[in-house]
Amino acid sequence: MSGAVDSDRGAELEDCWPWTSEVAQQTLARLREGRTWKQCFETALLELDEERADHLMLLAREARAAWLVMLAGEPGRALCIGNACSGAAVALARAGHRVVLVDRSHMRLELGIAQVRAMAGSKALAVRIGEGARLPFQSDAFELVLEELHLPQARAPWKFDPSELARVCAGELVVSANNRLGYKRSAGRRADFRVPSPFAFVAGALSPAHGERTLRGYRAWLRRAGMSEVRAFALYPHQSDFTHLVALDGGGPRLMIGPKERGNQAKMIATRLGLFPWLTPSFAFIARRESKSRAKTRLERVLQELSQRTGEPQPEAEYVHATRGNTTLVMTRVQGAASDDPRGRWAVHIPLSRQQEDQLVKHQARLSLIRERFPALKVPQPLWIGRAAGLTIACERRLDGLTAPQYTGEHGIAARMFSDAARDFSTLIMRPARVFDAADFERLVASRFELVARFAVVPATIQNLAALCERLRAQLIGTSFPLVLQHADLRSKHVQLAADGSVLGYLDWGSSELDDLPYFDLLHLIVHERKHEADLTAQAAWAIVRERKQLREHEQRALDDYSERIGLDERVRRAIETMYPVLVAAMAERNWDYSRPRWLSRQFGV
Numbered sequence: 001m002s003g004a005v006d007s008d009r010g011a012e013l014e015d016c017w018p019w020t021s022e023v024a025q026q027t028l029a030r031l032r033e034g035r036t037w038k039q040c041f042e043t044a045l046l047e048l049d050e051e052r053a054d055h056l057m058l059l060a061r062e063a064r065a066a067w068l069v070m071l072a073g074e075p076g077r078a079l080c081i082g083n084a085c086s087g088a089a090v091a092l093a094r095a096g097h098r099v100v101l102v103d104r105s106h107m108r109l110e111l112g113i114a115q116v117r118a119m120a121g122s123k124a125l126a127v128r129i130g131e132g133a134r135l136p137f138q139s140d141a142f143e144l145v146l147e148e149l150h151l152p153q154a155r156a157p158w159k160f161d162p163s164e165l166a167r168v169c170a171g172e173l174v175v176s177a178n179n180r181l182g183y184k185r186s187a188g189r190r191a192d193f194r195v196p197s198p199f200a201f202v203a204g205a206l207s208p209a210h211g212e213r214t215l216r217g218y219r220a221w222l223r224r225a226g227m228s229e230v231r232a233f234a235l236y237p238h239q240s241d242f243t244h245l246v247a248l249d250g251g252g253p254r255l256m257i258g259p260k261e262r263g264n265q266a267k268m269i270a271t272r273l274g275l276f277p278w279l280t281p282s283f284a285f286i287a288r289r290e291s292k293s294r295a296k297t298r299l300e301r302v303l304q305e306l307s308q309r310t311g312e313p314q315p316e317a318e319y320v321h322a323t324r325g326n327t328t329l330v331m332t333r334v335q336g337a338a339s340d341d342p343r344g345r346w347a348v349h350i351p352l353s354r355q356q357e358d359q360l361v362k363h364q365a366r367l368s369l370i371r372e373r374f375p376a377l378k379v380p381q382p383l384w385i386g387r388a389a390g391l392t393i394a395c396e397r398r399l400d401g402l403t404a405p406q407y408t409g410e411h412g413i414a415a416r417m418f419s420d421a422a423r424d425f426s427t428l429i430m431r432p433a434r435v436f437d438a439a440d441f442e443r444l445v446a447s448r449f450e451l452v453a454r455f456a457v458v459p460a461t462i463q464n465l466a467a468l469c470e471r472l473r474a475q476l477i478g479t480s481f482p483l484v485l486q487h488a489d490l491r492s493k494h495v496q497l498a499a500d501g502s503v504l505g506y507l508d509w510g511s512s513e514l515d516d517l518p519y520f521d522l523l524h525l526i527v528h529e530r531k532h533e534a535d536l537t538a539q540a541a542w543a544i545v546r547e548r549k550q551l552r553e554h555e556q557r558a559l560d561d562y563s564e565r566i567g568l569d570e571r572v573r574r575a576i577e578t579m580y581p582v583l584v585a586a587m588a589e590r591n592w593d594y595s596r597p598r599w600l601s602r603q604f605g606v
Helices: 021-032 037-047 050-059 062-070 087-094 106-120 162-168 198-206 215-223 265-272 298-310 354-373 411-425 438-456 459-476 520-533 538-547 553-566 570-578 580-591 599-604
Strands: 004-006 077-081 098-103 125-128 142-148 169-178 229-236 244-247 282-288 316-322 327-333 346-351 382-388 391-397 429-435 480-486 495-497 503-506 513-516
Touching: 021 037, 021 106, 037 050, 037 106, 062 087, 062 169, 062 229, 062 244, 062 282, 062 298, 062 316, 062 327, 077 087, 087 098, 087 106, 087 142, 098 106, 106 125, 142 162, 162 169, 169 215, 215 229, 215 282, 298 316, 298 346, 298 382, 298 391, 346 354, 354 382, 354 391, 354 480, 411 495, 411 503, 411 520, 411 553, 429 513, 438 459, 438 580, 438 599, 459 570, 459 599, 480 553, 520 538, 520 553, 520 570, 520 580, 538 570, 538 580, 538 599, 570 580, 580 599
Parallel strands: 004 125, 077 098, 077 142, 098 125, 142 169
Antiparallel strands: 169 282, 229 244, 229 282, 244 316, 316 327, 327 346, 346 391, 382 391, 429 480, 480 513, 495 503
16 A cells, blocks of 8 residues: 555454445545546445445545644644544645544555545555554654544444553644533434434433543543643534534633524523533544643634734634535634724634635635625625635635524515515626527536536436426527526525624625526525425425425515516526526536535435
8 A cells, every 4th residue: 555554464454434345445446547536436425325425425524624723733744543534634634734544444544545645635644553552653753643533433433542642742632522421413414413312311421332521531531641731622513513613611712602592492501501511512622741831823823914914903713613615614803892893803714625725716706806896795805815824714804693594484584685685686797688599508508417417327317407408498598688696505504694684795605607597596595595494305495496386475576576677587487497406416516526426316306
């Protein structure tokens, strides 16, 4: 194995969860034949069963290492222990660390090396070990040591004693782990969490399956190894799929509690009683071997440089999010500043993957274009983009209010949001109305069908796509309508609202398209809001809009108002409603770093 050290060839393990041995071997063979990592990974996801594929996609997320902004040391050699295919290794390599992977599976190690090389453009070394308690490295060999405990795998998880981790660690030690008293767990699928029954919770707390500890227990565990400086963070809602990084030692970042959480009386009582650190599902601990005057974290250095570049006061991190799109998003504020002072109130984007870095560049460019060409449209003010503290950074003005999901289910607020969106997006005309000809159809419709069909996999789906494309060709060519600046991913989480539902700004333009089809953005916003309001499938939410039988009055009114403002006739509206799943899928395939298995069929039943 290139770049690997095998310290125990006698400990051959067939288990390489969440891969299977067969799929892992086939993937490695394809890599040796010269196929790209993306091609091999997409093929592997199709060959794995659904459960393993879902686990693998969660495991490979670079956002697993969103905590890296809290490290104080400079990038150096980083030892990653747990599962060699963890996306945390990719994020650390992209942040400048020289990664060494440790695992018990030689196939996982070889796959992990390929993943780091492809996704981070960086070489990695790999060390395979058996069941021994000692790491095959000299003392103080690494500036950073990461151990991810309790990762989902077929066999019982394995771990090293913290004294052994401390021995090889010359700088910082990071341990991510489940809480013995955690009240929920990830099911291994994105945004799918399970709350145990009271009996199961008590049984797990009294006799944890894999030696999980409490917050106090992990602190003591680390301090016995000589780690006298231990900072604790909650990975909420669970380390396999977390979106909030919350400091448990005071100060920021803190837990964001929106209107929906405030409506949960039990959760609010527990929070007021200070039970969150005890019951949060997972932790990340960042420790040092000995107490020193604490160096500034990378995030503090980033904020310091942004202050110098913008000429604004240096703020503190109020919230830190690990986004679904593999970005660390930091919301800042200046302590003690007047509520109407916007200085230092930033949204700082730190992409953890190459694909997100590309989208962030587009996002910033679109913000500048919109503010110049469509100044009435409310979007964040871009402040700076570049490199700071060795990380790619984009900084924009933080908007007031809350994102729309905090108000999902409140129809009065939704009505105002849809009304504002209909008005606002009807102004984004890039090409005035004219005949939509065959060349337009090939560029804006047929090319999307071709892209989606390339990854659709399911034979019936591919046949249905071909037939639908031809029907739309006859339906659209010869009609007349304008082309617009299309957001392309306008979901409720990308709309910032005031308390009355009025729009304060539209976020995240990294997927946007110039000179594109109208109507889709508003349609997507309404479909997605209905989907999440009642926890519907994408197919069911699409049917509500397509069939129009269950559309609420305010939803129909917004769609009609947009169409009247922009001059869309019924034939064009029906065509865009019909091809809605293809437009969503094409946006995803253009921006994902890899295609999700059978996505169109699974989501929309096409």
